[in-house]
Amino acid sequence: MSSYSDRLKALREQLKADRLDGFVVPLTDEHMSEYVGEYAQRLAWLTGFQGSAGNAVVLPEEAAIFTDGRYTLQVREQVDGKDWQYVPVPQESISGWLSEHAPQGGRIGYDPWLHTRAWVKEAKKALAERGADLVPVPRNPIDAVWADHPAPSPAKLEVQSDMAAGRSSADKRAEIADWLAERKADAVVLSALDSIAWAFNIRGTDVVHTPVALSYAIVHADGTADLFVAPEKVTDAVAQHLGNAVRVQDRATFGDALTRFAGKRVAADPERAVAAIFDGLDAGGAKVLSVRDPVVLAKALKNPAEIAGHRAAQSRDGAAIVRFLRWVSETAPKGGLTELDCVARLLEFRQQTGVLRDTSFDTISAAGGHGASPHYRVDEASNAELKPGQLYLVDSGGQYEDGTTDITRVLPIGEPTAEMRDRFTRVLKGHIAIDTALWPEGVTGGQLDSFARRPLWEVGLDYAHGTGHGVGAYLSVHEGPQRISTPNYPGSGATEPLRAGMICSNEPGYYKAGEYGIRIENLVLIVEKPVEDRTVLGFETLTFAPIERDLIEPALLTPDELAWLNAYHARVLEMIGPQLDGEDKAWLERKCAPIG
Template sequence: MVSSSERLAALRAQLATQRLDGFVVPLTDEHMSEYVGGYAQRLAWLTGFQGSAGTAVVLPDEAAIFTDGRYTIQVREQVSGDDWAYVDVPATSVAGWLAAHAPADSRIGYDPWLHTRAQVEAMRNGLADRGASLIATSANPVDAVWHDRPAPSDAKLVVHADELAGANSAAKRAMIADWLAERDADAVVLTALDSIAWALNIRGGDVDHTPVALSYAIVGADGATDLFVAPGKIDDAVRQHLGNAVRVHDRAAFAGRLGDYAGKRVAADPERAVAAIADALEAGGARVLPLRDPVVLAKAIKNPAEVAGHRAASARDGAALTRFLRWVSTECVKGGQTELSAAATLLAFREATGVLRDSSFPTISATGPHGAIPHYHVTEESNAPILPGQLFLIDSGGQYADGTTDVTRVIPIGAPTAEMRDRFTRVLKGHIAIATAIFPDGTMGGQIDAFARRPLWEAGLDFAHGTGHGIGAYLAVHEGPQRIAAPNYPGGAALEPLRGGMMLSNEPGYYKAGEYGIRIENLLLTVPADVAGGDPGRAMLGFETLTFAPIARDMIDPALLTPSELSWLNAYHAKVTQIIGPQLDGEDEAWLVAECSPIG
C-alpha cells in the first residue's frame, strides 16, 4: 500500500515534469459540488483527509492542508503532521498562505475546472507580491500519479415523477426562459448538478448520497435545452420524458460547445461555474453575465407537492429513527456494540421501510470523544466501542423519492453527568429559540443565528459551525442559498433573505474535545406567522418543525428550561407520539410513549 508520504513525493515529481513548483488541490469536482464522486476525491487520495470540505497546497519544501472549525480534530487524526501543516480557515485563506509561503518567481499550478474565477483571482493576487505566477494546467497532475483512480460512475438517469416534483420540466424551463428575457440574455449555463436535476425532473446515481448525474446543461431564451451527459446513461424512458425540446449530447462535447456563442450574452453563475467555463465562453466571443443560477432560488422555495412529500418522508424516517433510538437505549448499555454496528443497524431500520434510495450523507456515528468532531466519519480504523458513561451522537438522513431527511440525536449510554445534562439543555434551549423564532419577511439567516447561541454564551460556551443549512427535495442534503450562520463561523455570514417555503436545519451543538459532543437537529419549514397586534401590512415569518423523533429526556435538566420552553418540548413530544406512534407496535410503541411523556 502506497503511503501518503509516497503520494506526496510522487506528486512533487510530477509537478517537476510539468514545470510547476506547486499545485493547489481543492475538494470539489467540475461542478463545484460539496459531495463528489470517487473519481474526484483527489484531496482524500493525496492526504488521507475524509472530511467534506478542505484544500491542500503542495510546494517544493512544504505542504499545507486547509480546513475549518468543523474539522480541527479530524484533520489531525487523519493527516500526517510530518508531511502537512494544518491551517485553519477562514483565519488564513489559501491565497493568503500562498502569498506568505510560495517561493519567489515560482510557478504554482491549478486546475481551471476545479476553481471559480474569484478563487483564481485571489490566488493570483496573493502570488503577485512574491513575483510568483499562477498557471492553469491542461491536465491535473494528481490524476497523473493516481494510478488506481476510479472511473466516473456509469449509473443511469431516472425520471423524477412530476407529481413529486410539483411542476413539469417544461414549466421549469419556461421559468428559466422568462428569467433570461428579463435580463436580455441569450442562454444560461447550468453547472450545479442539483440545478440540472431539478430543472429537468431527472435524478441520477453518480455521487454517493446525492441523486444527481454528471452533466451540464445550457438553456436558451426559448427554453430549449442542450443536455451534456454520457450517452450510456440515457434510456428510452428518459429520452421520452425529456422530449424534443431537450437535445442530448455527449458530456465530452460540452467544453467545445462553449465556443459557439460569439456575440451572445451568456449567464454563468460565478459561484458555481468554474473558471474554465467562463474562460471558454469569452475565448469564443461570448459576453459572460456573472449572475446567480436561476434555479437556485426557485429550487429552495418548495412547492406544495415537495412539502407534502417531505412530510411523508420525514414521518417514515422518524419511525425508523425511533426504532433505532430504542435499540441504542436497550442494547448499547449491554456492551458489544460499536460505531459501525450502530450505523449499520440504523441503515437496516431505514431499509426496512422498503423505499429508501440511499443515505443522504455518510452517517456520523460517534461515541465519546468522537462526538466532539462535528463531521466525524467512522472507518474500520477509527471504529470505537460504545461504552457506558459515554454520549452517543448519531447524525444521519435518508434519501427517499418524496424527500430528503437529516436529523441528529444524542443518547446517553447509562447515566449522564450533571455537566452533560447542563450542556445538552443549553443546546436544547438554543434549538427551541430557533424553532419558535418570529421575524420579518426578508430577515437573513445570519440575523437569527445568535438565538441558538445565547444559552451557551451565557455559560462561556459556543460551537464552531453554522446553526442551519438548506435542504433539497430528493436532492442535496446541503442546499443553498439559505443558511443560518454568523460571519465568524465556517461559510461566513448567511446573507440570503429567508422566504416562505424554504427548508432549513436547526442544529446547534456543543463539543468538549476529547470527551463528548452534543447536537440536536430537526428540519424546519419557513411559514407565514400571524402576530396579533402587529403592524398592519408587515409580513412576518416563523418556522414549522418537520422532523419528529424523541429528544433524550434523560439528558434534560428541567430546572434550566423556562415555562414556555418546557411547553414547547412537551407539545413537540406529544406530536412525535401522534405522528410516529401509529407506525410502531409492541415494545417500540411503549418505549416511545414513555420517552415522550410530559416533563415537569
C-alpha cells in the same frame, strides 16, 4: 502506492516534470459539488482526509491542508502531521498562505475545472506579491500519478415524475426563459448538478448521497435546452421524458460548446460555475453575465408537492429513528456495541421502510470523544465501543424519492454527568429559540443565528459550525442559498433573506474536545404565520423523534420552553406512534411523557 507519504512524493515528482513549483488541491469536482464521485476524490487519495470540505497546497518542501472548525480534530487523526501543516479556515486562506510560502518567482498550478474565477483572481493577486504566477494545467497532475484512478460513474439517468416534482420540466424551463428575457440574455449555463436535476426533473446515482447525474446544461431564451451528458446514460424513457425541446449532447463536447456564443449574452453563476466555463465563454467572444443561477432560489422555494413529500419522508424516517434509538439504548449498556455496528443497524431500520434510495450523507456515529468532532466519520481504524459514562451522538439522513432527511440525536450510555445535562439543556434552549422565532420579511439567517448561541454564550461557550443549512427535495442535503450561521462561517448564505417555502436544519451544538459532543437537529419549513393584524415568517417543524429526556435539566428551562418540549413530544407520539407497535411503541410513549 504504499502510503500517503509515497503519494505526496509522487505528486512532487510529477510537478517537477510539469515545471511547476506547487499545486492546489480542492475537495470538489467540475460542478463545485460538496459530495463528489470517486473519480474526483483527489484530496482524500492524496492526504487521507475524509471530511466533506477542505483544500490542500503542495510545494516542493512543504505542504498544507486547510479545514474549518468542524474538522479540527478529524484532520489531525486522518492526515499525517509529519507531511502536512494544519491550517485553520477562515482564520487563514489558501491565497494568504501562498503569499507567504510560495517560492519566489515560482509557478503554482491549478486545475481550472476545479476552482471559481474569483478564487483564481484572488490567488493570482496574492502570488504576484511574491513574483510568483498561478498557472492553469491542461491535465490534473494528481490524475497522472493516481494509478488506479476510478472512471466517472456510468449509471443511467432516472426520471423524477412530475407528480413528485410538483412541476413539469417544460414549465421550469419556461420560467428560466422568462428570467433570461428580463436580462436580455440569450442563454444560461447550468453547471451545479442539483440545479440540472431540478430543472430537468431527472435524478441519478453518480454521486454518493446526492441523487444527481454528471452533466452540464445550457438553457436558451426560447425555453429549449442542450443537456450535456454521456450518451450511454440516457435511456429511452429518459429521452421521451426530456422531449424534443431538450437536445442531448455528449458531455465531452461541453467545453467546445461554450466557445460558440460569439456576440451572445450568456449568464453563468460565479459561485457555481468553474473558471474553465468563464474562460471558454470569453474565448468564444460571448458577453458574460456573472449572476446567480436562476434555479438556485426557485429550487429552494418548495412547492406544495415537494412539501407534502418532505412531510411523508420525515414521518417515515422518524419511525426508523425511533426503532434505532430504542435499540441503542437497550443494547449499548450490555457492552460490545461499536460505532460501526450502529451505522449498520440504522441503515437496516431505514431499509425496512422499503423505499430508501440512499443515505443523504455518511452517518456520523460518534461515541465519547469522537462526538467532539462535528463531522466525524467512523471507519475500521477509528471504530470505538459505546461505553458507560459516554454520550453517543448520531447524525444521519435518508434519501427517499419524496424527500431528504437529516436528524441528530444524542443518547447517554449509563448515567450522564451534571455538566453533560447542563450543556445538553443549553443546546436545547438554543434549538427551541430557533424553532419558535418569528421575523418580518427580509430577515436573514445571519440575524437569527445568535438566538441559538445565546444560552451557551451566557456561560462563555460556543460551537464552531453553522446553526442551519438548506435541504433539497430528494436532492442535496446541503442546499443553498439560505443558511443560518454567523457571517464569517465558511460558505455563503448568512446574508440571504429567509423566505416561505425554504427548508432549513436547526442544529445548535456543543463540543468538549476529547470527551463528548452534543447536537440537536431537526428540519424546519419556513411558513407564514399571522401575528395580530400582519403576517410574519416562522418555522414549522418537520422532524419527529424524541429528544433524550435523561439529558435534560428541567430547572434550566423556562415555562415556555418546557411547554414547547412537551408539545413537541406530544406531536412526536401523534405522528410516529401509529407506525409502531409492541415494545417500540411502549418505549416511545415513555420517552414522550410530559416533563415537569
